[in-house]
Amino acid sequence: MKTLNSNRKIKIDIKTYALIIALLFIWLLFGSLTGGIFFSSRNLSNLLRQMTIVSFLSIGMTLVIITGNIDLSVGSVTGFIGVIAAYLQAVMLPEILPGLFPSLSAEGLGILSTIVTIIICLLVSSLVGIYQGYIIAYLKVPAFIVTLGGMLIFRGAILGVSGGRTIVPIENSLRWVAQGYLPKNLGIILVVITTMVIFLMSLRSRNKKKKYGFKIKPLNYDLMTASAYSVLVLGSVLIVNNYRGVPNPVIIMVVIAILVTYLANNTKFGRYVYALGGNIEATKFSGINVQSVIFKVFILMGLLSGVAGIVLTGYVAAGTIGGGLNYELTAIGGCVIGGTSLMGGRGTVLGALIGTLIVASLENGMSIMNMSVFWQYMVKGLVLILAVYVDVASKKNNS
Amino acid sequence: MCGENGAGKSTLVKILAGVYPNHTYEGKIYFNDEEIKFTHFSVKQAIKKGIAIVYQELALVPQLTVGENIFLGREPEDKGIINWDRLFSNTKEILKKYNLGVPFSAKLSTLSVGQQQMVEIAKALSQEIKLLILDEPTSALTEAEINSLMEILKHLKDSGVTCIYISHKLEEFFRITDNITVLRDGLVVDTIKTADTTEEKVIAMMVGREMKERFPVGNRKPGEKILEVKNLSAENISAQGKMAIKNISFDLRKGEILGIAGLMGSGRSELVTTIFGEYGKHVTGEIFLEGRPIKINSAGEAVNYGIGLIPEDRKKIGLVLMQEIYKNISLPNIRKFSNALSIDKYKELNECRKYADSLNIKTPSLFAITESLSGGNQQKVVIAKWLMSTPKILILDDPTRGIDVGTKYEIYKLINKLAGNGIAIIMISSELEEVFGMSDRILVMHEGKCTGILERKEATQEKIMALATGTKNYNGV
Numbered sequence: 001m002k003t004l005n006s007n008r009k010i011k012i013d014i015k016t017y018a019l020i021i022a023l024l025f026i027w028l029l030f031g032s033l034t035g036g037i038f039f040s041s042r043n044l045s046n047l048l049r050q051m052t053i054v055s056f057l058s059i060g061m062t063l064v065i066i067t068g069n070i071d072l073s074v075g076s077v078t079g080f081i082g083v084i085a086a087y088l089q090a091v092m093l094p095e096i097l098p099g100l101f102p103s104l105s106a107e108g109l110g111i112l113s114t115i116v117t118i119i120i121c122l123l124v125s126s127l128v129g130i131y132q133g134y135i136i137a138y139l140k141v142p143a144f145i146v147t148l149g150g151m152l153i154f155r156g157a158i159l160g161v162s163g164g165r166t167i168v169p170i171e172n173s174l175r176w177v178a179q180g181y182l183p184k185n186l187g188i189i190l191v192v193i194t195t196m197v198i199f200l201m202s203l204r205s206r207n208k209k210k211k212y213g214f215k216i217k218p219l220n221y222d223l224m225t226a227s228a229y230s231v232l233v234l235g236s237v238l239i240v241n242n243y244r245g246v247p248n249p250v251i252i253m254v255v256i257a258i259l260v261t262y263l264a265n266n267t268k269f270g271r272y273v274y275a276l277g278g279n280i281e282a283t284k285f286s287g288i289n290v291q292s293v294i295f296k297v298f299i300l301m302g303l304l305s306g307v308a309g310i311v312l313t314g315y316v317a318a319g320t321i322g323g324g325l326n327y328e329l330t331a332i333g334g335c336v337i338g339g340t341s342l343m344g345g346r347g348t349v350l351g352a353l354i355g356t357l358i359v360a361s362l363e364n365g366m367s368i369m370n371m372s373v374f375w376q377y378m379v380k381g382l383v384l385i386l387a388v389y390v391d392v393a394s395k396k397n398n399s
Numbered sequence: 400m401c402g403e404n405g406a407g408k409s410t411l412v413k414i415l416a417g418v419y420p421n422h423t424y425e426g427k428i429y430f431n432d433e434e435i436k437f438t439h440f441s442v443k444q445a446i447k448k449g450i451a452i453v454y455q456e457l458a459l460v461p462q463l464t465v466g467e468n469i470f471l472g473r474e475p476e477d478k479g480i481i482n483w484d485r486l487f488s489n490t491k492e493i494l495k496k497y498n499l500g501v502p503f504s505a506k507l508s509t510l511s512v513g514q515q516q517m518v519e520i521a522k523a524l525s526q527e528i529k530l531l532i533l534d535e536p537t538s539a540l541t542e543a544e545i546n547s548l549m550e551i552l553k554h555l556k557d558s559g560v561t562c563i564y565i566s567h568k569l570e571e572f573f574r575i576t577d578n579i580t581v582l583r584d585g586l587v588v589d590t591i592k593t594a595d596t597t598e599e600k601v602i603a604m605m606v607g608r609e610m611k612e613r614f615p616v617g618n619r620k621p622g623e624k625i626l627e628v629k630n631l632s633a634e635n636i637s638a639q640g641k642m643a644i645k646n647i648s649f650d651l652r653k654g655e656i657l658g659i660a661g662l663m664g665s666g667r668s669e670l671v672t673t674i675f676g677e678y679g680k681h682v683t684g685e686i687f688l689e690g691r692p693i694k695i696n697s698a699g700e701a702v703n704y705g706i707g708l709i710p711e712d713r714k715k716i717g718l719v720l721m722q723e724i725y726k727n728i729s730l731p732n733i734r735k736f737s738n739a740l741s742i743d744k745y746k747e748l749n750e751c752r753k754y755a756d757s758l759n760i761k762t763p764s765l766f767a768i769t770e771s772l773s774g775g776n777q778q779k780v781v782i783a784k785w786l787m788s789t790p791k792i793l794i795l796d797d798p799t800r801g802i803d804v805g806t807k808y809e810i811y812k813l814i815n816k817l818a819g820n821g822i823a824i825i826m827i828s829s830e831l832e833e834v835f836g837m838s839d840r841i842l843v844m845h846e847g848k849c850t851g852i853l854e855r856k857e858a859t860q861e862k863i864m865a866l867a868t869g870t871k872n873y874n875g876v
Contacts, residue, residue, distance in 0.1 A: 208744075208745040209745060211745065212745045212746065212748065212749040213749075214745065214748070214749075262741075266741045266742055266744070267737070267740065267741060267742060268733045268734065268737050268742065271726065271729075271730070271733055271742065274719075274722065274726075275719050275722065275726065275730055278719035278720070278721045278722050279715075279716075279718065279719040279720065279721075281715055281716040282715070282716050282717055282718055282719050282730075283719065283730065284677065284697075284698055284716075285675075285677060285698050285708065285710060285716045285717070286698065286702070286730045286731040286784070287697075287698045287699040287700075287701065287702030287703070287731050288698075288699065288730070288731070289697070289699050345719070345721050345722070346721070
């Protein structure tokens with residue numbers, strides 16, 4: 001019988017650990033340069049929230065890049081959905097909803113308006129994904145061109161919807177989604193539930209391994225790992241609770257990240273995404289409809305751009321014409337720093353999140369230090385190049 | 400110069416033309432009584448000495464004109480600026496001198512394959528070449544183009560250029576050559592005067608190898624008909640208007656091994672890829688599976704009908720090399736371990752392990768990256784992947800190419816066992832002995848056409864080679 005030792009897994013982990021070490025190094029650097037301000041729970045809480053909007057894009061972009069494609073339109077789509085959300089909330093729905101539901105209070109109408117806004121925005125963003133995905137997957141126009149066009153088209157659409165003006169006001173309920181915090185005791189309950197899930201999953205995987213006769217690690221080892229993850233979750237929540245609690249968008253980010261990670265690792269769809277990124281011909285010859293997989297990846301990307309747009313409008317409490325500008329670059333940068341290969345076939349959602357956190361930390365730290373913007377751009381650019389160089393160099397050493 | 404696939408023809412001429420430099424081979428080469436040794440930039444050195452090679456695959460830039468291609472890298476220039484007038488007048492001169500019917504200013508992409516071949520020859524001749532090597536120049540040409548190439552080569556011969564001409568089509572030798580050298584297994588069998596020999600004698604020299612006990616004896620009784628192909632034709636995807644396969648008809652029974660023999664470029668792979676639904680769009684003809692007519696438009700449909708294809712180029716279309724072994728094995732079969740929501744990973748690993756063990760794939764772990772395996776073990780991964788899909792029909796396109804002898808024997812045994820279990824097998828092979836040793840029946844192809852289907856009893860290596868080289872009226876030696 002063959003042993004199924006997981007050499008490969010350890011290798012991936014080393015990569016992830018290297019990323020975390022890089023992140024910690026950047027944090028320590030800023031911590032000392034800012035005299036500790038960087039490490040205040042208020043700043044860490046803000047840092048997490050700042051990364052959320054781009055992180056939705058990075059999560060979707062990971063899958064897009066794994067298939068060997070790219071999406072340059074996500075920043076414009078985010079801004080486009082953002083102004084649609086604002087337009088719905090400030091202009092359209094206040095005219096329609098009171099007539100339809102005369103009995104509702106102002107607050108109730110506000111919540112209803114937010115729900116309707118979210119549904120419509122997600123629908124529109126999926127349509128954007130369907131439109132771009134169809135052209136890329138079925139009409140075979142290169143993704144670079146389709147989404148470069150999309151970048152201009154949706155930037156133009158932003159101006160069309162907003163008429164060049166900033167759209168206000170935004171309902172309190174939508175602002176709560178992006179600006180609010182989870183009550184501190186709820187945060188603790190969340191930690192307890194998460195811990196239980198971590199331990200249960202660890203035990204379930206042991207049972208499965210036993211059932212099929214695979215080698216299992218000592219019980220203590222698995223319990224230790226599970227405990228370590230639990231402590232990490234608890235620690236993070238305690239830090240942000242020290243300020244105001246877990247920011248709502250961070251919860252949305254974590255939930256989406258877990259869902260997409262699951263999709264990538266535990267479903268047929270995810271397996272096909274990696275396989276076709278690694279070798280599209282071999283995947284096709286294995287009887288897999290590669291066009292439909294690419295199509296779906298772009299729909300998911302559109303949907304996540306929609307989420308980013310909604311949170312963006314809630315966060316700035318307005319629909320602005322500059323919304324989402326350059327987000328595509330930060331998202332792609334985050335993915336690449338996080339180890340996603342632009343050649344396709346490699347990458348993880350977790351890596352992309354850490355990559356995005358690194359970029360967000362750089363922005364945050366340099367802002368606290370009052371570094372001028374021109375330096376900020378240059379540092380971000382150099383870090384991106386450095387990250388890819390490290391990746392390329394380490395691959396050369398392997399082969 | 401002729402010989403079956405893998406006899407060493409291309410390797411030999413590549414040494415002569417400096418593609419493989421001095422230190423990669425042993426022995427000495429004399430050209431005009433002078434020993435030649437090519438070291439660095441050896442192709443350029445060879446050209447300077449007067450030796451040039453024209454490859455089977457053309458090495459030209461489609462977006463440039465004929466003249467630009469001929470003088471690529473050595474454009475006539477005045478103080479760093481290209482002198483276009485001189486370039487094109489030189490081009491015209493060369494084309495006229497050797498009687499090559501190609502417009503000098505046409506873009507290469509607008510020319511036919513035959514004309515492009517002539518440009519390649521012109522390019523070689525523009526450099527005062529004394530020895531011109533042509534490696535299977537006619538494999539992509541039409542009958543008319545071959546005829547004009549023959550004329551050109553005769554003209555060259557008369558003007559004092561020596562040629563080494565490699566081909567799979569024997570009748571061409573008798574049209575233009577003076578001597579024929581036959582290669583087999585990297586050795587020269589003999590060099591004979593063309594006038595003193597016949598096609599039959601050359602065929603005997605090409606195959607003349609005793610059959611060793613290299614093939615396991617299969618114990619099979621082919622059952623009822625499972626697949627029937629009628630008049631299948633497909634247009635060549637890389638050369639419009641040319642057919643890759645023409646009017647091919649055959650049937651296949653359960654538990655039978657149908658061998659497909661044919662030389663490189665005879666349309667073997669195109670035939671099976673067409674059946675698998677992944678070759679081009681212009682396909683005509685009928686396919687019947689278990690008596691019912693079916694249309695296969697994609698690999699996905701083929702898999703659903705229970706057809707598996709182990710492709711010729713396992714690195715390009717057989718495997719996702721950067722992925723783990725188990726992911727490759729389960730790629731066409733994930734449906735078996737998953738519902739809409741999740742893959743049962745441990746069930747998957749367990750199944751993969753069964754197949755990996757039964758095929759004896761040598762690896763420390765199923766998590767190893769497929770790229771790290773040897774060629775033979777990679778091929779076993781491809782086989783495992785398709786066995787897991789429990790196909791009714793398994794197509795193997797040159798399954799032992801580039802695989803060591805021990806693993807080859809294992810694969811032969813496995814193929815026999817599969818056929819014994821009732822799977823219908825189509826097996827393409829580049830090695831004549833292999834098709835001959837393994838198959839119940841042998842379908843022979845030549846230039847996209849089926850030139851014959853031989854029962855094992857009536858088949859001889861000479862007969863197969865005669866059909867594969869398109870020799871008419873073969874009567875044995």
